[in-house]
Amino acid sequence: MHPLAQRILQGDLRAIARAATAVENRTAEAEQILRDLFPHTGHAAIVGITGPPGAGKSTLVDQFARQLRTARQNIGIIAVDPSSPFSGGALLGDRIRMQHHHADPGVFIRSMATRGHLGGLARGTLEMALLLDAAGRNTILVETVGVGQDEIEITRLADVTVVVLVPGMGDDVQAIKAGIMEIADVFVINKSDLPGASRLEQELKAMLSTSPGNSEREIPIVQTVAGEGKGIDAALDAIHAVHSARKRDGVQLWQARLREMIRERILDLLPFSEIEAAARAVASRQSDPYSEVAKWMQRFQRSGPLR
Ligand SMILES: Nc1nc2c(ncn2[C@@H]2O[C@H](COP(=O)(O)OP(=O)(O)OP(=O)(O)O)[C@@H](O)[C@H]2O)c(=O)[nH]1
Ligand SMILES: [Mg+2]
Structure with a gap:
């Protein structure tokens, strides 16, 4: 076993x-460590927190961490930041807000940049979560960039x-509805100190009742004021209830994850300049996408770049 894995x-x-740094840099050493650690994973509860920019995700994560610490849990926090020049300030904000955890070894915080990666997650987020899982973190909170798709x-x-979600989004709820309905296990209406929280809750309820496929699972809606620590217990209770009621199909889950991992690795083999x-x-219509893809596929078959 790799000495780091042991530690x-x-x-x-x-x-x-x-x-964590090795994982972010996707080094061969990181892969060795992850291989050694994998048999020790599968114990942590991984909680994803997503939503539009500024909804209060970081504030909520901070409050969840505080609350779970009082229950003597070990926490991992992965904050995925969109690495665009416009959100540089948000990253700084997250760091400042979570500073009071820094003296606490029970909270391990890591920021990861998306670097243009689509899907709201940074590459290697799964690996980072597996690492923290093996390290004995009981709950791993993952804050992601939610852009409505x-x-x-x-x-x-x-x-x-x-x-x-936050009140006052108006038609935005309609706009993002399609995407969020499928992924939400729990809705948190944060900033419920602002006007419109109950209206938003009514709208959500109405949407959930008419949305096909949601009839067999009740999606809890919890109002919070994360800035003041209100509703945090209720939100955690709802998360916990979903987690304990849920039996994830591991085979199905790993099928999706493996496909993604293979896809990423293959794309890694294609230099960006060539793409x-x-x-x-x-x-410019000088070529067509099918010929270009076929060219790469032929190259893979010939040179066996998946060594
Ligand atoms: N009124 C009110 N403001 C809040 C509440 N929770 C958070 N805020 C404020 O909302 C702003 C954004 O909070 P963040 O926690 O940074 O939101 P975020 O969703 O993490 O933002 P990004 O990561 O930039 O997308 C901050 O100024 C918070 O102080 C709340 O319950 N009520
Ligand atoms: Mg944030």
Whole structure:
């Protein structure tokens, strides 16, 4: 076993931090460590927190962590930040808000940048969660960027997905409805100190009752004021209830995850510049997408780049 893996299993914080960096850089060492750790995973509850920018996701995560700490749980927090120049301030905000956890070894916080990766998750988020799981974190809170589309990726990672909404979104609820209905296990209406919280709850209830496929599962709706720590217990209770009632089909879950991992690795083999050149040829109609894809497939078959 890799010496770092050994130390991670004992909960060694420095070892976890070092491995986390290796995971982010996708090194061969990281893969070795993850392989060694894998048999020790599957114990943590992974909770995804998604929702529109500024809904209060980080504030909620912070409050959840505080509350779970009083129950003596060990917590992992993965904050996925969109690494666009516009959100640089948000990352700083997260760091400042969560600073009071920094002296507490029971809360391990890691930010990951999406670097343009679609789906609201950074590459390697699953690996980071597995690492924290093996390190004995009881609950792993994953804050993701929710933009109203592509959030489906979080459901492949999290055991329970919490969708955070705020009052006053108006027609936005309608706009994002299609995407969030399928992924939400719990709805949190945060900033319920602002006007319109009960109206939003009514709208959600109406949508849930008419939405096909939701009849067999009750999706709880909890109002919170994360800024003041209100409703946090109720939200955690709802998350816990969903988690204990839920039996995930591990085979189905790993089927989806493996496909994604294979897809990522294959894409890794294609230099971005080549994809760009091909895209240029296709966009100008000098080539077509089928010929370009066929060219790469032939290359894989010939040179066996999946060594
Ligand atoms: N009025 C009110 N403000 C809140 C509440 N919870 C959080 N806020 C404020 O809302 C702002 C955004 O909170 P964040 O926790 O950073 O929201 P976020 O969803 O993590 O934001 P991004 O990560 O940038 O998408 C902050 O100024 C919070 O202080 C609440 O319950 N009521
Ligand atoms: Mg945030």
